[in-house]
Amino acid sequence: MANRALGAPGLGGPQPLTKPGLAASSQARYQPLLKAGDSHLADRFFFIAILGCGLSVLALVGLIVYELITKSALSWHAFGLKFFFRSDWDPVNNQFGALPFVYGTIVSSILALILAVPLAVGVAVFITEMSPRWLRNPLAFITELLAAIPSVIYGLWAIFVLVPLLRQYVQPGLARYFGWTGLFEGPPYGIGMLAAGIILAIMVVPIISSITREVMTAVPQQQREAVFALGATRWEMIRTGVLRNARAGILGGVILGLGRALGETMAVTMVIGNRPEIAKSLFAPGYTMASVIANEFSEATGDLYLSSLIEVGLALFIVTIIVNMVAQFLVWTVTRGMPARSNA
């Protein structure tokens, strides 16, 4: 279409070669586009400007790495690698150890994945393979809407709706029937690791399910028909024909969700309780790497305190980068170069 619009003056215009009398007027029509002369120089300038924009992306990541490394040097020299294995966080006495935050981040993210993965895959299977055709796009749109809600609003909702619900109904029930596992002990505050895991699960479902949908759509249609032709029911077809072929990509989506859960800040900060302790029970309050930065960074007094917080940030940065790279690679093996969207 743009092709046609562009060609219009040439196609519709007179033929300069056969009708020399009209050549002058057609020349005039081409004039605005034909700017010979210094176009080479202009091209150079344009290329340099555009290259500058491209390089800015590299520069930004370089800058992030540089800032994090230089600003965390103080804490690195003071505590070394032991920083991540010490569990005392005592700003008054300048003793810092990040173990409670590492623990909180890992436990809340894993809890989120345990809850989110079956749901997300179920949603993706339903949307791509089972739902009536007319329902497909609306459902996909609505689940992606979940990804557009800002995390502070998830946090707000969790504080005033999810936490009271957990405190009054869910936690007493869990404590009564599953208390013997040791995971559901202690006073039901509502706020704590369990609430953080649930809100994270709600937040990562759209990411996992949209990647899962993407890789399931990439499975060739003939594959489905072939399995049907062998007499399989629809579920058998989905299981053997689709899910098995897409499993690397689905794993990629799950890991991408993990990356999001690890770095998620606001919603978790608002419901996890923010206490730097390691407790076995999921009812107990905890703390994550991202939320300790969010809570304490702007009031951190003392260079070592600030530097320790930035070191927590550096560790979080490195882990999320690795997790995202693995995920991108896995998704790529299924979709073969179709871009994997990490964020909707």
Next chain:
Amino acid sequence: MNSLATCLAATAVFLVLLPLAAIFAYLVYKGFGSINWAFLTQTPKPVGEPGGGMANAIAGSVYILLIASTFGVPLGIGAGIYLSEYGRNQFGNVIRFTADVLNGVPSIIIGIVAYGLVVLSQGHFSALAGGVALAIMMIPTITRATEEMLLLVPIAVREAAYGLGVSKWRTTLSITLRTATSGVITGVMLAFARVAGETAPLLFTAFGNQYWNWKMDQPTAALSLQIFSYAISPFDEWHRQAWAGALILIILIVFSVTAVRIAASRGMLKGAS
């Protein structure tokens, strides 16, 4: 087994849609009653005094987003042009990969970096620092969207322009980019919607403010920051306002995302093919 699986999948859909419905229902139920003229036109009142509003926070959010777009949009589109027009090589792949890495960086870390870059050199929290943080988050999204959209423009269109003797820069800006305009705008709006509700990178850059501020180098209120501090406060009046602020924020975001969605399904492909 077959119908059991269908049942389970449908249950999963139901369980996922439930919190979505609950969040929207609560937002409307709690927020709608609290939005009034005072909320939209006044600054926050001190603790204990009823009334007051978030006018300065709404304006602050818009202000910070404008600063962010000023930096982020040109850089992002430029990088996208580089990737699609000059970047079909190894070096382009490096930039592409770096953009994806930048996209996955947790937002709180972008906040630390903006703090180190802007706040430390200025000496205090500022709207500029908040804008820079959000700009860094916008760039990778816009870059990848622009690249994707420019690649949809057929090579023949570019060749037609070259055939008329148009220089490469002019072709790229007036032909290729122009053909993909609506797609690129979609990408920009998505990036915009993504950062509009961001709180973590603003915590120690824009910092928040109880009063009006239009200075680039002063702390500025933002809607998301205000929601956060009100939500964790112990006052009912502030909780009420947090819900109202959240409703306004989500209306802004859902409106822009939906508008983009409609624009994308109508215009984007038509313009490109």
